[in-house]
């Protein structure tokens with residue numbers, strides 16, 4: 001059997017670890033399962049914050065599917081390191097991003113390292129990146145609430161809390177519960193729930209079609225007594241924008257408004 005390729009590492013000069021300094025707030029964006037739009041939410045939250053004058057970093061901790069660089073139009077960039085530490089990649093949205101995607105030889109390279117190597121890579125992201133006084137670092141977590149997510153969440157010092165992304169179906173109640181249990185296991189506050197893919201607005205007649213139902217997010221928030229942060233509709237343009245390296249909030253007024261209202265709630269921390 002072929003051996004997995006060695007883990008690529010970036011080597012900052014010895015003794016220069018920044019130990020995750022220079023970050024005021026860290027927010028973990030997670031989901032109870034894959035494919036619910038966690039990365040889409042993380043990227044657009046980061047872009048919205050940056051467009052309102054905040055200094056923002058984004059860690060793409062989804063080692064198996066590092067999509068954030070592509071979504072931000074920087075998939076061909078490489079990270080560098082100097083005597084300050086690992087330097088995240090700058091994007092045109094003012095969000096500095098670090099991702100396993102920058103370390104892989106091509107977009108379709110599969111990451112097949114075992115747990116210890118993954119852990120090491122993420123530890124580097126957290127301890128050795130020069131964040132340069134960020135107001136917020138958004139951590140796009142691996143999907144689900146398994147070991148990988150747990151390990152990463154434990155590596156983050158003093159996170160503010162977790163934002164949970166769910167879809168509107170009834171099963172979302174179970175996914176929300178899993179994520180809430182995860183947060184309480186880690187003694188991290190749940191900042192709130194976001195319902196994504198909530199109703200498709202017909203581009204022809206303007207009517208909303210509830211493809212996956214709506215309201216599951218609000219129901220889950222009520223049931224588990226956590227804050228409901230907002231509902232993001234199913235917008236086909238999100239898929240094309242992501243594929244083209246464009247942040248959807250930069251291209252759609254309605255989404256801009258929705259994300260801004262979510263960011264305001266995250267910032268004020270009140271009901």
Ligand SMILES: Nc1ncnc2c1ncn2[C@@H]1O[C@H](COP(=O)(O)OP(=O)(O)OP(=O)(O)O)[C@@H](O)[C@H]1O
Pocket residue numbers: 031033034035036037038039040041062065067142143196197198232233234235236237238239240242
């Ligand atoms: N509100 C939305 N409207 C339309 N498409 C969306 C929406 N949210 C996400 N998508 C699309 O759904 C797909 C999955 O989204 P995304 O990669 O953000 O999910 P994820 O939860 O991070 O997935 P993974 O489990 O692979 O990490 C992508 O093609 C994305 O463009």
